[in-house]
Amino acid sequence: MLKLHVENETSKLEAVVLGTAKSNGPTPTIEDAYDPKSLEFIKAGTYPVEADMIPEMEAFNTVFEKYDVKVYRPELIENCNQIFSRDIAFVIDDFFIKSNILPDREKELEAIQYVINQIEPSKVITPPKEVHIEGGDVMLWNDHIFIGTYKGADYPDLITARTNMHGVNFIKEMFPNKIVKEFDLSKSNTIARDNALHLDCCFQPVGTSKGIIHKEGFRKEADYNYLVDLFGEENLFHITKDEMYYMFSNVFSISPEVVVSEKNFKRLNNWLRENKFTVEEIPYSEISKQEGLLRCSTMPLIRA
Numbered sequence: 650m651l652k653l654h655v656e657n658e659t660s661k662l663e664a665v666v667l668g669t670a671k672s673n674g675p676t677p678t679i680e681d682a683y684d685p686k687s688l689e690f691i692k693a694g695t696y697p698v699e700a701d702m703i704p705e706m707e708a709f710n711t712v713f714e715k716y717d718v719k720v721y722r723p724e725l726i727e728n729c730n731q732i733f734s735r736d737i738a739f740v741i742d743d744f745f746i747k748s749n750i751l752p753d754r755e756k757e758l759e760a761i762q763y764v765i766n767q768i769e770p771s772k773v774i775t776p777p778k779e780v781h782i783e784g785g786d787v788m789l790w791n792d793h794i795f796i797g798t799y800k801g802a803d804y805p806d807l808i809t810a811r812t813n814m815h816g817v818n819f820i821k822e823m824f825p826n827k828i829v830k831e832f833d834l835s836k837s838n839t840i841a842r843d844n845a846l847h848l849d850c851c852f853q854p855v856g857t858s859k860g861i862i863h864k865e866g867f868r869k870e871a872d873y874n875y876l877v878d879l880f881g882e883e884n885l886f887h888i889t890k891d892e893m894y895y896m897f898s899n900v901f902s903i904s905p906e907v908v909v910s911e912k913n914f915k916r917l918n919n920w921l922r923e924n925k926f927t928v929e930e931i932p933y934s935e936i937s938k939q940e941g942l943l944r945c946s947t948m949p950l951i952r953a
């Protein structure tokens with residue numbers, strides 16, 4: 650039996666699902682794109698290819714091996730993009746909660762059924778239909794659960810809005826002892842620099858008290874201020890629109906001291922090192938063209 654345990658974003662990682670770029674399928678058509686950054690590269694004819702993405706994910710896997718993390722990979726579904734494991738389900742405490750994900754991505758869950766089979770069945774939760782929620786929007790911070798959502802009336806028109814208020818309320822009801830705080834995120838179906846696809850595209854904690862944040866990713870200043878008050882201005886590394894686009898906030902913590910980051914994120918990686926973090930740099934710029942990065946490619950199962 651797999652005994653799940655995750656209460657925050659940074660405690661020592663012991664077991665994780667890491668996606669795969671194998672048999673990731675042909676370049677989607679413009680109509681099939683479900684985020685603006687992929688759309689941009691499809692239009693430009695430079696959408697990333699499997700042969701370039703596989704080594705990036707293997708570099709990530711090698712870092713996990715170095716730190717003795719148990720890694721589960723999804724079973725292969727032919728011609729299916731299975732890179733972003735984060736979104737298909739998520740762990741809160743010892744519960745495994747299946748996401749109600751975009752219909753385009755539903756079959757990705759079947760590929761980790763062999764992992765789900767190792768979890769005590771009463772701990773595996775399927776939310777009701779009206780709940781939309783994806784793991785990229787759910788972030789654990791000890792007594793807090795942060796959730797990215799979109800509150801605009803045009804929610805149904807935005808394929809980039811993935812978590813609704815039913816999702817937020819579902820988590821609130823399930824975890825009455827946690828402080829569940831939702832954040833109304835900026836969305837755009839067409840302009841990647843204006844789109845915070847998930848909460849982890851504009852914010853993520855690192856270490857025990859710091860965080861990376863893009864102010865404009867939040868539709869309401871009060872939501873941004875909530876995080877400034879909680880973490881303290883001096884503990885937040887502010888990123889620009891371009892840096893959000895490159896996905897600076899989507900690095901991944903293996904422990905409170907060790908962060909896996911993209912090798913071109915010079916300004917961020919310097920800040921991390923100045924703040925005494927060990928930075929494990931890997932190449933991930935091809936995968937980033939699909940509007941996801943390191944956090945998105947992982948689903949932590951056990952953190953100490």
Ligand SMILES: NC(=[NH2+])NCCC[C@H](N)C(=O)O
Pocket residue numbers: 683684687733735736784785786846847849850939940941942944945
């Ligand atoms: N947690 C994340 N930010 N995941 C990114 C997923 C990217 C993927 N192209 C999608 O639109 O679904």
